[in-house]
Amino acid sequence: MSPSFIHEGFVELFRSRPELAAGFLQDVFGLPMPDSHQTHAEPCDFTDMGPKEFRGDAAFAVTDEAGTALVGIAVEVQLAQDGTRQWSWPVYLVTLRARLKCPVFLLVVAPDSAVAQWARQPIELGHPELTLCPLVLGPELVPAVTDSAEAVAMPERAVLSAIAHADGPQAHEVLSALLAGLQKTDDQQTKMYYDIVRTALSESALHHLEELMTTGYEYQSDFARKYVAEGRAAEAARIIFRVLDTRGISVSADVRARISNCEDLEQLEGWIDRAVIVDTADDLFT
Incomplete structure (x- = not known):
């Protein structure tokens, strides 16, 4: 983003x-x-x-x-x-x-x-x-929110805390508190806050967050599965566009929308493989 x-x-x-x-x-x-x-x-x-x-x-x-x-x-x-x-x-x-x-x-x-x-x-x-x-x-001054009750009361603080401390010694605690806070917000806020965190975190911190969302007992929810899947789908789409662009293949608005809106990871991975060999973007789908 x-x-x-x-x-x-x-x-x-x-x-x-x-x-x-x-x-x-x-x-x-x-x-x-x-x-x-x-x-x-x-x-x-x-x-x-x-x-x-x-x-x-x-x-x-x-x-x-x-x-x-x-x-x-x-x-x-x-x-x-x-x-x-x-x-x-x-x-x-x-x-x-x-x-x-x-x-x-x-x-x-x-x-x-x-x-x-x-x-x-x-x-x-x-x-x-x-x-x-x-x-x-600055990140060094943002208070670390490690208490779930505090994160639920003010999830915005938990978001800033996670971004500032997700690579530090309190990573597990701040990310766990963040997820507790996000589950108490409405769907629109949840997606927005998750997108902010996902965009700002390092690769290792994002991996830690996704592990918590999919394997932690209290985070086994539709919310967790949905947003982890969305993140991986978005990354797969980005790879497809990058490969096509590197090969000098133009992508129409219709093709871009079809790839961007796809949530089937298996399908997206197939398109990644085909992006290396196709002559046109439309050939991805044939």
């Missing part, structure tokens, strides 16, 4: 659970959050005085019971180093502050350690003593 899918997937985790960002600011960075509050999404279009429009990833307001904003949070998902962020991030923060008229924070979520280190660089605004120091949630 493309980097844009991973980016949007991470953003959707925070949109699906508005209180997620405030929880990380409190638990990871030690920032005080209101004891009793509600959290809702804010528009993330940040426009300056000129014609250029800035659009952030997500923004949230923590409010009191009367709806008055107490804290504002701009959330940015960063997958790669990008020098334009030193100009846009201050705009997001200042615009959100002006809109909500309350203290605001910038939370940058960076699943790659090197990108996280880059994102932590202070941004000097020029005015004396006016420096923006982004709060960056």
Whole structure:
């Protein structure tokens, strides 16, 4: 899957659970959050005085019971180093502050350690003593969710935990907790969260996850079999397209759709074998 899918997937985790960002600011960075509050999404279009429009990833307001904003949070998902962020991030923060008229924070979520280190660089605004120091949630700062009850209560945290720690010493515990949390979400969320994890994990971590899904007693479910099978079918389809492309054989939209929609692994494996010898993509099916 493309980097844009991973980016949007991470953003959707925070949109699906508005209180997620405030929880990380409190638990990871030690920032005080209101004891009793509600959290809702804010528009993330940040426009300056000129014609250029800035659009952030997500923004949230923590409010009191009367709806008055107490804290504002701009959330940015960063997958790669990008020098334009030193100009846009201050705009997001200042615009959100002006809109909500309350203290605001910038939370940058960076699943790659090197990108996280880059994102932590202070941004000097020029005015004396006016420096923006982004709060960056790198993989080393993501709390490991190993308790199934915690994962069920907030599966979004379990997703981020699995991505950050699936190759570490707590791999088995965080992946088991993740699966417990995913089984309590609705079908649409389950597929989205599983796709995010599957795309972000290393090959060895993904293999570990699939073993848990298919052999672990408590995960012997239609959910497990369905998503493992879908993942393997998608990988087989990718191989077919790669072989045909390497051989310079064009693939029509109809052929691409037929291969992509096939869930029969035996059939897909047969097409992989034929992709090496056919003259046209249509010959796969003859």
